[in-house]
Amino acid sequence: MKIINPAESINTIISMIDHAKDYVVLVSPYTDLNGWENLKEAINNASGRGIEVSYYVREKEGVPGTEELDVSLYEVSNLHAKIFFSERIAVIGSAHLKYNEDINWTFVLDQQSEHHDMQDFFEKNIKPFAKRKR
Amino acid sequence: MKLVDLKENLNTIISLVENAEGFVVLISPFNDFEGWNRLGDAINNAAERGVDVKYYIRKGEGYNGMEGLKVNLFEVPALHAKMYCSEKETYISSGNLTNDKNINWYIKLDTQEEVSQLVNEFYKKQILPVAVPYPR
Numbered sequence: 001m002k003i004i005n006p007a008e009s010i011n012t013i014i015s016m017i018d019h020a021k022d023y024v025v026l027v028s029p030y031t032d033l034n035g036w037e038n039l040k041e042a043i044n045n046a047s048g049r050g051i052e053v054s055y056y057v058r059e060k061e062g063v064p065g066t067e068e069l070d071v072s073l074y075e076v077s078n079l080h081a082k083i084f085f086s087e088r089i090a091v092i093g094s095a096h097l098k099y100n101e102d103i104n105w106t107f108v109l110d111q112q113s114e115h116h117d118m119q120d121f122f123e124k125n126i127k128p129f130a131k132r133k134r
Numbered sequence: 135m136k137l138v139d140l141k142e143n144l145n146t147i148i149s150l151v152e153n154a155e156g157f158v159v160l161i162s163p164f165n166d167f168e169g170w171n172r173l174g175d176a177i178n179n180a181a182e183r184g185v186d187v188k189y190y191i192r193k194g195e196g197y198n199g200m201e202g203l204k205v206n207l208f209e210v211p212a213l214h215a216k217m218y219c220s221e222k223e224t225y226i227s228s229g230n231l232t233n234d235k236n237i238n239w240y241i242k243l244d245t246q247e248e249v250s251q252l253v254n255e256f257y258k259k260q261i262l263p264v265a266v267p268y269p270r
Contacts, residue, residue: 001135003251006260080236081228092239094215094228102214103264105226105256109135117137121239125140129237 001107001114004091009106010039013084013091017042020051020086026071027083027126028097029058033065036099044070056130063133074130083122085109090118135248138240143229144173146240147218151176154185154220161217161261162231163192163210167199170233178204185220190265207268210261217252224249 004012017024024046033040047053047070057063059075066073084091095104109115138146151158151173158180167174181187181204193209200207218225229238243249
């Protein structure tokens with residue numbers, strides 16, 4: 001795992017999406033993508049080239065800025081974990097996908113075992129409790 | 135890195151505080167200790183045996199049950215990151231120190247390189263320069 005310069009956090013997530021070849025999972029309990037055109041563009045470009053993009057948010061919190069996203073959107077009760085991964089790489093952070101000036105850290109999990117462990121956390125603790133929203 | 139079993143998340147942090155002998159740093163932007171004595175007791179016990187306990191919260195979020203804590207409390211503007219460490223163990227998490235049912239992951243950093251990255255690139259650069267002692 002490797003810590004990311006805060007100024008590069010969102011670019012790291014966008015790069016992960018851009019390089020995905022099979023699937024992308026975005027877990028951001030609180031979300032506001034208004035004004036984040038480069039992120040939204042990366043997500044829709046991935047969907048456009050056949051990548052399965054799944055987006056998980058906290059139940060009843062709303063998802064402003066996601067109206068035009070071509071993703072499968074799910075809600076999960078009490079969700080507070082933030083995880084972003086493709087079949088290749090995982091990114092974890094203390095930040096939600098909300099544009100603000102908060103102090104956060106971001107790590108890339110670039111080892112196969114680290115990616116596996118975080119995906120396993122998702123499969124056991126988040127995915128089984130998800131309800132399809134759209 | 136090593137992921138903590140979800141059920142053990144908060145117990146892990148209590149254990150970290152209980153096992154500390156030198157220092158504890160808790161960075162938790164949002165906190166709620168109401169009705170949750172175990173962590174508060176562990177923190178005060180550590181302070182009483184001479185452990186240097188530093189606690190960083192988000193500016194403007196208030197005590198929320200932390201009034202009795204014998205710690206060095208600091209406020210940090212716009213803090214949203216979470217980090218919990220002693221001289222023995224270091225954890226990063228998506229979760230705050232709130233007694234709730236939220237789904238969060240806790241990760242133990244188990245190499246010196248991982249810990250150094252976090253301390254040098256996050257704690258020393260982003261937290262220490264802007265932390266202000268909380269008025270008590």
